[in-house]
Every structure is written in structure tokens, then in C-alpha cells.
Amino acid sequence: MLFEWISRHGDGAPVDDDAERQVLWRLEGLLETLLTEPLEADYREAVAAARRTVRGS
Numbered sequence: 226m227l228f229e230w231i232s233r234h235g236d237g238a239p240v241d242d243d244a245e246r247q248v249l250w251r252l253e254g255l256l257e258t259l260l261t262e263p264l265e266a267d268y269r270e271a272v273a274a275a276r277r278t279v280r281g282s
Contacts, residue, residue, distance in 0.1 A: 226279070228256040228263065229272050 231253045240246045262268055 226272060226275050228253065228260055231256070232263075 231249055234249075240249065257263075262271060265271070
């Protein structure tokens with residue numbers, strides 16, 4: 226879910242400082258090199274299921 230949040234907020238991430246924004250961009254880039262799930266056909270459903278799990282529903 227962290228990757229999804231960072232990628233959705235991208236340039237408009239709610240950060241107060243350019244240094245924080247750069248860290249988020251670097252983290253997104255790192256996650257892009259590690260994760261295969263965003264390329265899967267059922268990625269959106271996997272994210273939705275993770276959100277339901279976190280919410281406890």
C-alpha cells in the first residue's frame with residue numbers, strides 16, 4: 226500500500242519540504258525496482274484487499 230500511496234500522490238504528495246519530496250521519489254524508485262505486483266493484472270484488487278485487511282473489514 227505504501228507504493229500505491231506514493232505513486233498516486235507523486236508530485237502532489239503532501240510534504241512541507243523539497244528534501245522530503247526527494248526522499249519519497251527515491252523510495253518510489255526503489256520500490257519500483259523491487260516490486261512485481263504493480264505489473265500483475267489483479268494489482269488493483271490486491272491493493273483493495275490489503276486496504277480491507279488493514280481496516281479490519
